[in-house]
Amino acid sequence: MVSSDHQKDNDRINLLSSVEDDAADRHIDAGAYGEPSRNPEPDRNSKQKLTRINDLRPTGIGEFIKAHPNLKPPVIEGLIRRGETLNLIANSKAGKSWLAYALGLSIALGRDWLDIYQTTPGRVLLIDNELHPESIAGRIPTVAGAMGIFLDEYSDRFDVVSLRGRLTDYFGIDPLVRKLESDEYSAVIVDAHYRMLPSGTSENENAGVTALYNLIDQFAASTDAAWVLIHHSSKGSQSEKRVTDIGAGAGSQSRAADCHLVLREHEKAGFVVLDAAVRSFPPVQPVVLEWCFPLWLPVTHMDPDKLKGQLTRKEEKEKKDVTEGEKDCCRLARLGPQEGRQSDPERNFRKVTFRQR
Secondary structure (H helix, E strand, O other): OOOHHHHHHHHHHHHHHOHHHHHHHOOOOHHHHOOOOOOOOOOOOHHHHHHHHHOOOOOOHHHHHHHOOOOOOEEEOOOEEOOOEEEEEEOOOOOHHHHHHHHHHHHHHOOOEOOOEOEOOOOEEEEEOOOOHHHHHHHHHHHHHHOOOOHHHHOOOEEEEEOOOOOOOOOOOHHHHHHOOOOOOOEEEEEOHHHHOOOOOOOOOHHHHHHHHHHHHHHHHHHOOEEEEEEEOOOOOOOOOOHHHOOOOOOHHHHHOOEEEEEEEEOOOOEEEEEEEEOOOOOOOOEEEEEEOOEEEEEOOOOOOOEOOOOOHHHHHHHHHHHHHHHHHHHHHHHHHHHHHOOOHHHHHHHHHHHHO
16 A cells, blocks of 8 residues: 555656646646736636735735734745745856755755755755756755765755756746645745746846746745746846846846845855845845855855955046046037136136127
């Protein structure tokens, strides 16, 4: 006789392995999420949507506080809670995925991530659309081994959906999300975010990106899990940008997420600075990380303010002086050769008055 736990594991495996077939069927009306419908069938959710809108009513603040006495429980203390979204941003091929594996394993076992951030133990789902299954199967045990974790410690707490070669988008994984029980996973990691964008959606368009994050918010709410989206930064130096300005595409991606976590190159090769803008926690202090394959490890003896390409105070002053000089040149050019040499304000005033007449 098959045990209930064993049967549950088999059911879960069958569910995850069938996501591509469900996605191909596309029994989803994208119009429910503010996008043109892909399904010619009538919107099966339209009545429910209308009911929810009709049921909206103002709530007194006393009743509201009583109904929501506590914050959502944290998944990573200081960064993200259940039902929230986190963007993990870094340069292409900078080691984002390796960092995400360590993050997922830390959550699965309730270990401190990077020896800094306390996690609440819970099951993790990785949705990967970049690597072949063989690569994923090799990478995760490699990271686990470096962390001193054995396979039997996380094998039933870390699930994977591989989409490489059978790619779908966020709308395509909706059938999978609908079948997941609330609280089944503590975290869902999507690697990579850009390959999950629906066809025709530009990552540079604020309206389209906002609508997409509205869909992801619905996923996070229905699963009661933290959704971690792995994304790349724009080209060029990131040192002079604010944390919320980092990330390829529209600025709405950082505004929509509850935690916008970025990696920027340190001035010393092989090191990065982790920083974040958070919504429901106190401000985050930046920390320097060192790449020691296959892990990013925190270091305390280096200055996180020394980003690659960032100007020193002396260089900033010189740049400011040059900028001011350029402004003076432009002002003189607009005035013309005669006005530019004019030093008597009264004579300038008389000349302008004469011209007006």
